[in-house]
């Protein structure tokens with residue numbers, strides 16, 4: 001039995017050195033971590049897996065993150081924006097398929113002013129008042145975040161990307177700030193959103209100390225959701241010659257996050273499914289309880305090209321829903337028609 005895993009389960013926190021030791025000695029702890037995490041997921045959520053319909057509505061981005069395929073400097077990216085009508089059509093298709101959460105994700109696109117985002121949020125809420133809306137559109141002011149919340153956004157995803165300041169600065173240009181990013185997350189939480197942070201596993205230059213910082217940041221922020229996936233190389237970025245992250249390490253960290261926060265909403269991500277054909281199933285068996293299939297129109301799917309070989313770019317929403325539903329069934333779980341709010345959260 002692992003003393004550190006026992007302590008994590010009982011106290012739901014560890015000190016930095018303990019995190020380092022736990023993360024460094026993966027081979028020693030992984031089996032037990034997986035068992036614990038899976039048991040905790042079942043205790044908290046039974047065999048239910050929540051689904052979120054992902055709508056990637058713009059791939060324009062004013063940022064230039066070194067890892068990301070839709071970074072501003074990638075001249076080869078074919079840019080697109082969905083119109084309000086197209087977004088609403090996605091939500092209608094999603095509703096029929098049983099989705100009760102929509103995730104509106106996009107690059108930091110100046111075309112989508114607060115007014116435009118607010119208008120879209122209001123229209124979705126009018127048509128589908130029983131659905132939750134998650135926004136994932138990057139760093140904004142408190143005023144903007146408040147306006148979105150007011151207009152109907154319930155949740156916000158903003159990965160912190162890495163818990164280490166120096167590392168953050170090697171992944172992003174000088175125009176972006178680590179403190180600013182963390183402050184956005186604190187502001188979102190303060191406003192009352194269900195908040196999701198997260199990071200890439202195996203991004204260039206990452207080490208055990210940095211991953212320990214990621215866990216400490218999760219301990220500090222106490223987010224409702226945590227999105228993690230392996231870093232996957234994109235051939236048109238400065239990191240084109242780097243190595244992608246490891247599936248096994250991602251699975252291990254998913255388990256540690258589940259044990260740290262028993263009722264956290266934890267997706268088995270598309271990046272995980274990209275690096276391993278059974279990645280999402282393995283993610284669930286390591287403690288994840290959410291999947292996020294794509295609802296974007298098929299003609300734009302390939303263009304939301306964050307990393308190479310992204311899966312599901314040729315499939316209709318209904319195909320992904322059907323596919324995932326079968327995959328989840330095969331491992332003894334079931335997709336549910338439910339908003340899947342964070343336990344205890346109320347607007």
Ligand code: 5AD
Pocket residue numbers: 067068069158159161199200229230231232233234271306307
């Ligand atoms: N590999 C894996 N994940 C990536 N993201 C962006 N680029 C990559 C990549 N090359 C992730 C970031 C971002 C989220 C939307 O996608 O963590 O926050």
Ligand code: FES
Pocket residue numbers: 293311312315319320321323324
């Ligand atoms: Fe998209 Fe399987 S989830 S095809």
